[in-house]
Amino acid sequence: MRLLKRDAQAGFTIVEVVLAMGILLVGAAAILSMLTFGASMTRAAQLRTAAATAVEAVRADLEANMFPYDPLLDGEDGEVGPPKTFVDRAVPGLSQVVYSATPTQNPNLPREYRVDVDITWTTGGVERNKQITWIMLREISFGERLRRRFVEKSGALPGQEVK
Numbered sequence: 261m262r263l264l265k266r267d268a269q270a271g272f273t274i275v276e277v278v279l280a281m282g283i284l285l286v287g288a289a290a291i292l293s294m295l296t297f298g299a300s301m302t303r304a305a306q307l308r309t310a311a312a313t314a315v316e317a318v319r320a321d322l323e324a325n326m327f328p329y330d331p332l333l334d335g336e337d338g339e340v341g342p343p344k345t346f347v348d349r350a351v352p353g354l355s356q357v358v359y360s361a362t363p364t365q366n367p368n369l370p371r372e373y374r375v376d377v378d379i380t381w382t383t384g385g386v387e388r389n390k391q392i393t394w395i396m397l398r399e400i401s402f403g404e405r406l407r408r409r410f411v412e413k414s415g416a417l418p419g420q421e422v423k
Contacts, residue, residue, distance in 0.1 A: 307383075314357045315392065318379055321352060322361055322394070324401050326375065340400055343373055348380075357381045363396070371398045 272280075330341035343363040351357040359379045366372040373396050380389040400408075 311390075314351060314354055314379065314381065315390075317351045317354055317357070318359050318377060318392075319394070321349070322346075322375065322377070322396065324403055326361070326363065326373075326396060327398050327401070329400060329404050340398055343375075343398065354381075372396075373398060 325346075326343050327340040328344065330339060343365075345363065346359065346361045348358045348360060351359060357379065358381075359377055361375055361377045363373040363375045366374065375394045375396050377392045377394065378389060379392065380387060382388070
């Protein structure tokens with residue numbers, strides 16, 4: 261008889277099983293919600309990184325092309341021509357991003373320009389845009405200065421011998 265009583269008391273009751281399953285369910289739901297939150301934060305970080313890359317690409321393109329080098333205006337320090345206005349210009353390397361840029365000269369500082377930029381891109385089938393304003397100086401771009409210093413004066417790139 262004693263043996264039968266022990267077997268009857270040795271198992272779990274249905275209440276204990278349901279309670280354990282409820283605790284397991286709450287824990288699994290918490291873990292899944294953290295994974296979902298982490299995935300959405302990763303996606304948001306990727307989108308911010310892509311946006312920052314696009315803005316830097318626009319800035320680099322403007323610095324290289326906004327003030328074109330004009331050999332007719334070339335003085336001792338070199339001169340650049342008047343600024344260009346860009347309309348729906350594709351960003352090099354980012355085919356889905358286009359921008360428009362309008363320069364406005366500062367009347368008090370003739371070499372200084374306010375450049376209003378409108379960047380447009382498509383994400384998830386939705387067209388988005390962002391307006392940015394930069395202050396840029398009318399000067400020869402860094403790439404043009406390097407080219408003039410190393411290529412035109414020596415006839416070769418740095419590290420190459422002149423024949």
